[in-house]
Amino acid sequence: MNRIVVVGASAAGLASVETLRREGFTGTITLIGEELDAPYDRPPLSKQILASQWEPDRIALRTAEQLAALDLDLRRGVRATGLDTAARSVALSDGSDVEYDGLVVATGVRPRALAGGAGHVIRTLSDALELRKRLRPGTRLTVVGAGFLGAECAAVARGLGCEVTLLEPAPVPLAHAVGEPVGRMLSAVxxxxGVDLRTGVTVTAIVDAGARLPDGTAIADGGALHPDGTATAHGGALLADGTVVAADEVLVAVGSVPNTDWLDGSGLTVGDGVVCDEFCAAAPGVYAAGDVARWHNPLFGVDMRIEHRTNAAEQGMAAARNLLGAGRPFAPVPYFWSDQYDLKIHAYGYLRGHDAVEIVDGSLDERRFLAAYHRDGRLVGALAVGMPPKAIRPWRQAIASGGSL
Known part of the structure; x- marks a missing residue:
């Protein structure tokens, strides 16, 4: 191979190009990034950046000098618009085409939108900076979706003195990911x-002041309706029952959609991500990594798509090595973390689909515990809250060994 193209300039894409150089590839590497910013870290966007604890320069993944040392054909501010696997060519939004001998798809995900497409989202640095300008003491923020992103942003907003309403369709937030006992504990926190957490409610759209309800009725006085029917001069979140939760700002955090539209007609198999085998290969000479990749993890025996920062970097490295011929299955024990108020949450494994969860150390009441997750009698995950990271690290090897307790 003489030319490798990596589409996506975030953690997975950067890890891929660095690994290619580290493994001795001396040909041309083209790194394509839709954003004008140099590669940066995304987890702090909903934490330190939103809270104004850090400024943008602190989340840069590499310095300008480090990027220059990689000797990249770096294309910033352009996106991939098409892929021709027969011609081995990627079409770009600036009208150019880039040919490749090997390709890594690392285009990540985009926030899922609600009807009308209104409200804030947090995926990019500019998203986070725009929302943080608007969060002031007394600002009424409605967060739609109580997953990890929504919960983290709600916690930050409360710390900034905002009035926060958190809306979630499930009876127990995060129950699908961490189990009902842990989900109930986090809800109580x-x-x-002071968060107004409402579960079992469905948001159908984000509305502006002056909008109309589905039956054609104008929202009172050009504003929105509180659930009690009183009027205010603001928009908000329209619920399935026709009421509007009034807000100064609305953050939509209802999941994400893999960025695969540009692959239509390419011949690659797409299904909630780019479908890959255990080597992260999607087609001959084409690999995928990061949030956009759905691959078969032989350690757990299931296909998975992981939206965690650690996985993005590890998979980017694995895809690059396998593109160069390493032939090693990518079988990680996924890891993620979350900060909510003063709680530190760490987890290893694949917790989705577990059929049993057990508190093996500490207690939920104390908000300091370690939980073990099982599926079909096998240990598949462990989660620690309020405990030092070293308390959970030994569980990673136990999960990797397919152990049971």
Whole structure:
């Protein structure tokens, strides 16, 4: 191979190009990034950046000098618009085409939108900076979606003195990911910190002042309706029952969509991500990594798509090595973390689909515990809250060994 193209200039894409150089590839590497910013870290966007604890320069993944040392054909501010696997060519939004001998798809995801496409989202640095300008003491923020992103942003907003309403369609937030007992505990923490957490409610759209309800009725006085029917001069989140939760700002955090539209007609198999085998290969000479990749993890025996920062970097490295011929299955124990108020949450494994969860150390009441997750009698995950990272690290090897307790 003489030319490798990596589409996506975030953590997975950067890890890929660095690994290619580290493994001795001396040909041309083209790195394509839709954003004008140099590669940066995304987890701090909903934490330190939103809270104004850090400024943007602190989340840069590499310095300008480090990027220059990689000797890249770096294309910033352009996106991939098409892929011709027969011609081995990627079409770009500036009208150019880039030919490749090997390709890594690392285009990540985009926030899922609600009807009308209104409201804030947090995926990019500019998203986070725009929302943080608007969060002031007394600002009424409605967060739609109580997953990890929504919960983290709600916690930050409360710390900034905002009035926060958190809306979630499930009866227990995050139950699908961490189990009902842990989900209930986290819900209690938010309520104790003054968040108006409402579960079992469905948001159908974000509305502006002056909008109309589905039956054609104008929202009172050009504003929105509180659930009690009183009027205010603001828009908000329209619920399935026709009421509007009034807000000064609305953050939509209802999941994400893999960025695969540009692959239409390419011949690659797409299904909630780019479908890959255990080597992260999607087609001859084409690999995928990061949030956009759905691959078969032989350690757990299931296909998975992981939206965690650590996985993005590890998979970017694995895809690059396998593109160069390493032939090693990518079988990680996924890891993620979350900060909510003063709680530190760390987890290893693949917790989705577990059929049993057990508190093996500490207690939920104390907000300091370690939980073990099982599926079909096998240990598949462990989660620690309020405990030092070293308390959970030994569980990674136990999960990797397919152990049971």
């Amino acid at each position: 938010h309520r104790e910190h």
